[in-house]
Amino acid sequence: GAGVSQSPSNKVTEKGKDVELRCDPISGHTALYWYRQSLGQGLEFLIYFQGNSAPDKSGLPSDRFSAERTGGSVSTLTIQRTQQEDSAVYLCASSSYADGNTEAFFGQGTRLTVV
Amino acid sequence: LAKTTQPISMDSYEGQEVNITCSHNNIATNDYITWYQQFPSQGPRFIIQGYKTKVTNEVASLFIPADRKSSTLSLPRVSLSDTAVYYCLVVGLGGYNKLIFGAGTRLAVHP
Numbered sequence: 001g002a003g004v005s006q007s008p009s010n011k012v013t014e015k016g017k018d019v020e021l022r023c024d025p026i027s028g029h030t031a032l033y034w035y036r037q038s039l040g041q042g043l044e045f046l047i048y049f050q051g052n053s054a055p056d057k058s059g060l061p062s063d064r065f066s067a068e069r070t071g072g073s074v075s076t077l078t079i080q081r082t083q084q085e086d087s088a089v090y091l092c093a094s095s096s097y098a099d100g101n102t103e104a105f106f107g108q109g110t111r112l113t114v115v
Numbered sequence: 116l117a118k119t120t121q122p123i124s125m126d127s128y129e130g131q132e133v134n135i136t137c138s139h140n141n142i143a144t145n146d147y148i149t150w151y152q153q154f155p156s157q158g159p160r161f162i163i164q165g166y167k168t169k170v171t172n173e174v175a176s177l178f179i180p181a182d183r184k185s186s187t188l189s190l191p192r193v194s195l196s197d198t199a200v201y202y203c204l205v206v207g208l209g210g211y212n213k214l215i216f217g218a219g220t221r222l223a224v225h226p
Contacts, residue, residue: 043216106158
C-alpha cells in the first residue's frame with residue numbers, strides 16, 4: 001500500500017476482553033515498531049521487529065501484551081484481559097533503513113478505549 | 116543508545132524563526148540525528164535527518180556542530196500550522212535500529 005495502515009482505527013472494549021490490533025507496514029519495510037501514546041504524553045516504545053524476529057520486547061508493559069509478525073509483513077499486537085489503563089492510541093511504524101535513510105513511516109493509530 | 120534532551124516547550128509568533136536545540140552527548144559514530152513532527156491525533160512525521168554540518172530541505176534546516184553532541188532544528192518563518200510536538204532522535208544505522216522517542220518539545224505558535 002501507499003502507507004502504513006492500522007486497523008481498526010477505533011476500538012471500544014469491555015474490561016477483561018482480549019483485543020487484536022493490526023498493522024500493515026509499507027511493502028518491503030523490514031523494520032516494524034509498535035508504540036503506545038496516552039493523551040498528552042510522548043510515545044512509549046513497546047516492541048521492535050526486524051523481519052519476523054523481535055530483538056527487543058523490553059517495552060511490553062506486562063505479559064498481557066504480545067505481538068507477532070508473519071511473512072515479514074503484517075503485525076498483530078494482542079492485549080489480553082484488557083484493563084482501563086490500557087486505553088491509549090497504539091501507533092505502528094515501519095522503515096527500510098535503505099541507502100542510509102532513517103525515516104520511519106507511521107500509521108494513523110488505533111484508539112483503544114477500555115470501559 | 117544515545118539519550119536526547121530537548122526543551123519541554125517553546126512559544127513563538129507567526130513569521131518568526133524557531134530554533135529547537137537537542138543535546139545527545141553519547142552519540143555514536145554511526146548514529147544519525149533525526150527529527151519528527153507530531154500534530155494532535157496523528158502519528159509522527161519525519162522532518163529531516165543529518166549526520167554532520169548542515170542539512171536543509173523544504174521544511175526545515177538542521178545544524179550539527181563538529182562534535183555532534185547537539186543539533187538544532189530551525190523552522191523558518193513559522194505559521195500557526197507549525198504548532199506541534201517536535202521530537203529529536205538518534206538513530207544508528209546497521210544492526211539494531213531501536214527508535215526511542217523522548218518527551219519532545221511542544222511548540223506553540225501564536226498569532
